[in-house]
Amino acid sequence: MKSAASATDRDTQVPPRDRLAAAFACARDEGRAALVTFVTAGHGDTDANLDALVAGGADIVELGMPFTDPMADGPAIQAANLRSLAAHTTTADILAVARGFRMRHPAVPLILMGYANPMLRRGSDWFANAAREAGADGVICVDIPPEEDSALGPALRDxxxxxxxxxxxxxxxxxxxxxxxxxxxxxxxxSVAGITGLQQAAQDSIESAIARLKGATDLPIAVGFGVRTPEQAAAIGRVSDGVVVGSAIVELVAKHGGDASGAITEYISTLATALRGAR
Amino acid sequence: MTTPNSYRAQPDERGHFGDYGGRYVAETLMPLILDLETAYRAARADPSFAAQFDDLLEHYVGRPSPLYHAERLTEELRKDANPGKGAQIWFKRDELNHTGAHKINNCIGQILLAMRMGKTRIIAETGAGQHGVATATVCARFGLPCVIYMGAKDAERQQPNVFRMKLLGAEVRAVESGARTLKDAMNEALRDWVANVDDTFYIIGTAAGPHPYPELVRDFQSVIGREAREQMQKRTGRLPDLLVAAIGGGSNAIGLFHPFLDDQDVRMLGVEAAGEGLDRKHAASLAGGFPGVLHGNKTYLLQDEDGQIAEAHSISAGLDYPGIGPEHAWLKDQGRVDYVAVSDREALDAFQLLCRTEGIIPALEPSHAIAAVAAKAREMNEDRIILANLCGRGDKDIFTVADALGVTI
Known part of the structure; x- marks a missing residue:
């Protein structure tokens, strides 16, 4: 009974447009890489920061879910996580930020990015449904490798x-x-074996890696870790489908506090311009 | 829940102890822990690895450690027990090991594995400093450079061990992030490892972390239980009725318990740190936590309703961790091992009791076990045998104890 009812629900639902696929297709049609940008939720004025990313020309937005123990992150994002939690950011707050973003930006893909424990705390189904209802398009979980897919993957796919x-x-x-x-x-x-925001990878290593990845998947490839300057973004954007920038934006938030949106828009637009002129 | 045919057959091929354990790591580390697993399987199948391990344990560490009948403590506890009550108390003396704790057993095993894998640099995390000292010791013994991550707060309260590590040639990096204790040191060690994937081996100090660490640490520490089982049978002609061990991450406890897990008549008690009390600040993740994912494994964690990790507290830096090894989480759910929690105050009393009755200054970690032993002994008949693991000696803790007792040294 249950499966029949849910199948009916699914049939009557308008399938959500695949915003991620649309964003990559749009960038490809324009002959450039998509710009993927990251901010930590609850660090600074998150709503304004997210709007600033879009205003500057970001194609895809990653919203970082703060965690007490961000073991894959470098100093900038670690500090943003702890500052956000010190300001008592909750999972409900993060979902509210996502919901607000979806209302203001119906077409911009939004990815929730973070660590397993906050995502699994109330159960993977709870999290997947809450993320979908908040308007997220996808999830990146740093510490759930394919070997542990059953912890979260099936719930997200459902x-x-x-x-x-x-x-x-x-x-x-x-x-x-x-x-x-x-x-x-x-x-x-x-692109580097390391934590976020520190070293940058050699360009030729990125190029050979992309060739290797392209041989294994038809999915778009976005390259991140250590990308800061428009020059770097352009060089990577010549060979990849997307370029991810995180720590450099988070550092702007740390520097400008609750009033970072102007600086973010300005910075993002230099990256967007660089990507447009890269190929 | 069905009873398994054996409690000694965990983990499964994916590193799961029932629902716990696993390999929850960033992709960068995934190939490394798969390599480690392959190398560990090969080492286990190679008699020369076991021979080298056994030889170092005998001639460098000083094993087997004695099994000691604590007659004065037994008599002392019988004084206020009901007639016929007051079990015999025996200690496995792992505090007599080189470096003063059980930690060295595991470090010997892991550094041999590191060298088999051709790794040339060692990193480790440490809480109380005992694992850091043990790691620095084996690195000095084998001539490998070594970086020890230690929470800045722990480094302050365990100065003697910081100095020991430096004397042994290790670089000690004080970790200022987060709560500045063991979990933050582990985060920082993982960050180091992810950035130095080619040459670095991470010697994890407890039976936790991503698979295969919980398994291999347990296997290296199981020398404690294997020896104790044989020694007890030789001395008394029987097995103990109750095993007791303190639990932070749980390596000394699983090392003692594991060889006995299929001995149905042997009961087991793991003792967590109740700190200032379970309704206040503590480090008892089984008693006060919920299952979750941290540091590569799924296990019981102290955490809030959003899955943020809580700060643990114990007077014993070695128990001051918000998680526990995944095999203990499984054994708890199975009901095979009982777990209790002992407060700072009770541990301090037990510390002094052992000093006075047996002339042994225990570390604060096993003082938690001794407090539980004292409570259990009074409930059990005189012909019963309790075996507790004295997993570390107390030299490192005398300043902490003096401070807690209001004594100025």
């Missing part, structure tokens, strides 16, 4: 959300099919 997987310099050819299997939306290439 809710119609993309599960964006990460590939890294240590993801060898033998392992790549495992990573790609069950991934959707795009593949996030972490």
């Amino acid at each position: 809710a119609g959300l993309h599960l964006v997987r990460l590939a890294t310099p240590t993801t060898d050819a033998r392992r790549l099919p495992t990573v790609v299997d069950g991934a959707s939306g795009f593949l996030y290439y972490v």
Whole structure:
């Protein structure tokens, strides 16, 4: 009975337009890489910061869910996480930010990015449904590799959300099919073995990695970790489908506090311009 | 819940202890822990690895550690027990190991594994400093450079161990992020590892973290239980009735318990740190936590309703961690091992009791176990045997104890 009823629900629902696929297709049609940008929820004026990303020309927005123990992050995002939690940011607050963003920006893809424990605390189904209802398009969970997919993946897929997987310099050819299997939306290439925001990868290593990834998946490839300058973004954008910038934006929020939106828009527009002129 | 045929067959091939454990790590580390698992399987199948491990444990660590019948403590506890009550108390003396705690057993095993894998740099996290000292010791012994991450707060309260590590040639990096204790040190060690994937081996100090760490740490520490089982049978012709061990991450406890898990008549008690009390600040993740994911494994964690990790508290820096090894989480749910929590105050009393009755200054970690032993002994008949693991000696803790007792040294 239950499955029949849910099948009916699904049939009568208008399928949500795949905003992620549309964003990558739009960028591709314009002959450029998509600009993927990250801010931490609850760090500074998050609503204004998100609007500033879009105003500057971001194609896809990642909203970081703060966690007490962000073990894959460098100093900038660590500090943003702890500052957000010190200001008592809750999961409900983050979902409210997402909901507000979806109302203001109906077409811009929104990804929730964070760590497993806050996502799993009330159960994976709860989180997947809450994320979908808040208007998110997908989720990146740093510490759930394909080997533990059952902890979150099935719930996201049932809710119609993309599960964006990460590939890294240590993801060898033998392992790549495992990573790609069950991934959707795009593949996030972490271009350096390290934490966020510190080193930058050599351009030739990025190019050979993208060639390797393209051989294993038809998903768009977005490259991140250590990308800061318009020049770097342009160089990567010549060969990738997307460029991800995070720590540099979070540092602007740290510097300008609750009044960072002007600086963010200005910075993002330099990246967007660089990507438009890259190819 | 069905009873498994054996409690000693965990984890499964994916590193799961029932619903717990697993490999919850960032993709960058995933290939590394798969390599580690392959290397560990090969080492286990290689008799020369076991021979080298056993040889170092005997001639460098000083094993087997004695099994000691604590007759004065037994008599002391019988004084206020009902007639016929007051079980015999025995200690496994792992505090007599080189470096003064059980931690060295695991470090010997892991550094041999690191060298088999061709790794040339060692990192570790430490809370009380005992695992840091043990890691620095084996690195000095084998000539490998070593970086120890230690929460800045722990480094302040465990100065003697910081100095020991430096004497042994280790670089000690005080971690200023988060609560500045063990969990933050572990975060920082993981950040180091993810940035140094080619040459670095991470020696995790407790039976937690991503698979295969909980399994391999348990296996290396199981020397405690194997020896104790044999020694007890030789001395008394029987097995103990109750095993007791303190639990932070749980490596000394799982090391003692595991060889006995299928001995149906042997009961087991793990002792968490109740800190200032379970309704206040504590470190008892089984008693006061919920299942969640941290540091590569699923287990019981102290956390809030949003899954943010809570800060643990114990007078014992070695128990001051908001999680617990996944095998303990499974054993708790299975009902095979009982778990209780003992407060700072009770541990301090037990610390002094052992000093006075047996002439042994225990570490604050096993003082928690001794407090639970004292309570249990009074309830059990005189012909019963309790075996507790004395997993560390108290030299490192005398300043903390003096401070807690209001004594100026």
